[in-house]
Amino acid sequence: MKAFEVRTIGILGSGICLDMAAALLAKNLGVKNVSIIAVNVKSDMLDYPVESTGPEISPICEMLNLNLRDLVTSANGSFRLGTSYTCNGVSWFVPFGSYGLDRGESGIDQAILKYLSMTNSEASLDDFSLAAQAAKQSRFAIAGAEREELKNALDYGVNLEAGQYSKYLRSACKKMGVRYVDVDKVSKVIFDNGGYITKVLLGQDENITADFWIDISDNSILTRKVSHGVVKQRDSWLTGDVSYFFSSDGHDNHMLPAVDCRRTSWGWLKVTDIQTQTMYEASCNEEQINRVEVERSIESITKSKIRFLGVRHHDLGWHSSVWNSNCLSLGNSSVDFGGMVFSELSFVQAAIVTFLDFYPAEIPCPANMKWFNKSWNRQVLDARDYCALHAYVESYGTNDNDGLFPQEMTERIKLFRRLGKVEEPESDVVLPRQWMAFCYGMGLRPELFSLALNKIDDNQLISSMEKLRSTIAGLANGMPDHKEFVSRFFS
């Protein structure tokens, strides 16, 4: 068949994922070169009330030429230094930022772990994370441009009201020339003889024609047509097929610069403070508990009156191949690990950025498609392993159930337990230090340490680590209150 250039991209979806995909494509391709049509398909699903990002928000804003301050202001945002966990009576923090105050020295993580193994003090890994120390006291600051070591330690994301975030993006998209079409449903998908989607019929008179399609719709309108019935892969450890969302008016809002995840008897409770409200997401199995029981349980845990916002059901699992023909299938219909750890938006964003790396000169482009899918699969498997770790921690120490979990995850755990190391992943989905923080937090303790530490005398190591710990504590104490920082930031 004759190759054709991509002149128009049609995106089907709704909410923030649709807007983000449109914004990234419009900005990077330029609508005068490639027309972007965002088909906003009416969805029965609840839009996510809150979006918590990682540090990728800064490059995303830079890429989209968005002002982070304006975005946070318009989306009632707060800042996020990482994730705080409470599980089986133990609490720990998984920071985005690095441990120690990195001035280029390598092996600091190993030095901290060795120090912790040598001393019986109250010290914990969190003491060596400026982000963890700040978050515990609800403090926050953005490091100055010249303070590289603080920038690394205080790497941050944001918590945003998703509806507002979506509006902000949509407004940017419209300014860039993205054409929006609002429809109730797609009535028909038309293919050419080569099996490529050429147009979608939206009603009796309206249709959209495009050379390439991105399907982020809730019911995978296009995906079902191009994936030839391939079903999602799903592991038995994957649980949490429903998310209930609640909010409270904010009187108990501590403006924690983090996302707070607590393991409960029914599943995970994720608490996020934004400026005016506290948002709750309860991730559980529908068969085991109903919404009213969850609501009562949250009120009892938080001692707050909460308001039910809605529910989202998860079709748990993932597709390993999401670019088929001239259609890229994204969103929860292509990967859904339950929303506890990774949001739908984070996958869509990552996929679009990867797609731009493999942006096709023309269709068909089998090699580009193959490598995109390979890269996508790598990212999804890294995410899957980290999600599996969250499931593993629930039963950690109670029985030996390693066999249930992905082998790559159990190998990572073994390596950490033996050598205090985390293998460098091939994707940026989860940083090695996040693995380390989680593994250590859940109670794993390494047996051995790198030989490189032999060059340092034990007493010298202890003294330098204690000094570091105290410097970090001092820095954290000197940081402004998160609430105060936010109000100053916007004034």
Place this chain on the structure above:
Amino acid sequence: MLNRKVVILGGGTAGWMTAAALARYLLVPHGPMYSIELVESDGIGTVGVGEATLPHLRQFNEMLGIDENTFIRATGATYKLAIQFPGWGSACSSYIHPFGLAGHDINGIDFHHYWLRLYNSGRVSPYDEYSIAVLMAQKFKFQYPSDDIDSVLAEYGYAFHIDASLYAKYLREYAEKLGVKRTEGKVAQVHQDEECGNIQALVLESGETIPGDLFIDCSGFRGVLIEDTLKTGYESWQHWLPCDRAFAVPSQRVNSPPPYTRASAKKVGWQWRIPLQHRTGNGYVYSSAYINDEDAERLLIEGLEEDATAEPRQLRFVAGKRHISWNKNCVAIGLSAGFLEPLESTSIYLIQIAIQKLIECFPSAGITDVERGAFNRHLNTEYERVRDFIILHYHVNRRDDSDFWRYCRTMSIPDSLAEKMELFRENGRVVSYRKGLFMPASWLMVYLGQGLIPSGYDKRVDWFPIEEVERYLANYKALIDEESSKMPDHHLAISKANEIEHGVYPRAAFNLYGVKG
């Protein structure tokens, strides 16, 4: 079990690099008591491969606290910025693969896509000429790279051409000073634990028994411990890398040595030329299936630019690697772990990587599958990625002057390489990975240097006016041309390093392309 006694078998470059590095970390006054014993025989010659190195070696020296000027003096080193590859794409073509980048990304799109657009209209210089390291190499210039990330002077790294025997000798002194015990002798027998098969001791021809907890096999191709004793098995890659022999010969020194290695493709195989301060290293790598030994030796001598100073000596090898490098309580490092011809100067790098990984995973208490697995996985990846890159040089050729090149062009290649090439051919995309040596900058040099021009490129570059792209490339080339011309001559830089007791040089970056890489 506490692995307190480490025994290293073999004292070539691999053996003494391992001994020196382990001594640096194990034989420390305040740490646990370890001992390291290296067994070697003066009666067994060393191969002495790897005279051309990669920038990573600077990091190894830095780790050992070795001053760079001292190292240059001790090893007769010259600086190395690149490898020149005459005759690889076609018999009359030539390109340079530098330790540096070519051009800058523009608007988030890789430089080579802009180059490809201009290439199609014939309005562009050869791709390698957009690399400052290449221009420096062509002009015989050298200066330390800058650490100012915004400067074009930060777009390259450097390595050395060294006398590997002198390096081993230097490291021997270093290691012995730190307490490594050297024992002269040949291994007659190896004692193994009857139950688990672990090596317990080496018995020398003299009758002396050397017990140990952890054994490092640096015994060369033969793999006395990893293969003869533990029967680990060898994976041959000869069907992809058909060269199986080499002749090596030194020739006279040159007064103004080039700051690059030359790897010239010949009718069957290729010839290296490595300029040192005190001599020039030469060798001819060939396939015995396509040329006989006499002709190969003759071609080597005919291809020398200076008079030979010794008789050529022959090496035989099979490209490939052991199934695993760490088996039971034995770790193979160097040629005992695998052999890949020195086309891209990777021999010492592969030794270094194995040592550094061993330090990371050192089993100071017992040995478990966890560290063995982590070590073996890492080394497998490293070997396979180097392998694919070397095969690429052979496979992408348009030579029609021998069956050897025709075979290389049409042979089947590993899937991992075929997929990468397929992607490049389609759209000019280069696969990047995090583990392994050669990054897109290197792949591009070989692809484009050997004439593999993709059928497409990133269409987004068409959205910029062609005159603007042309002007940008011309300005960039003029800038690096000017900067490289201002630099001192390479031979003067060497003289300076020899004169100054301790050098002030940039910190080593653990990559091929300098600070910016």
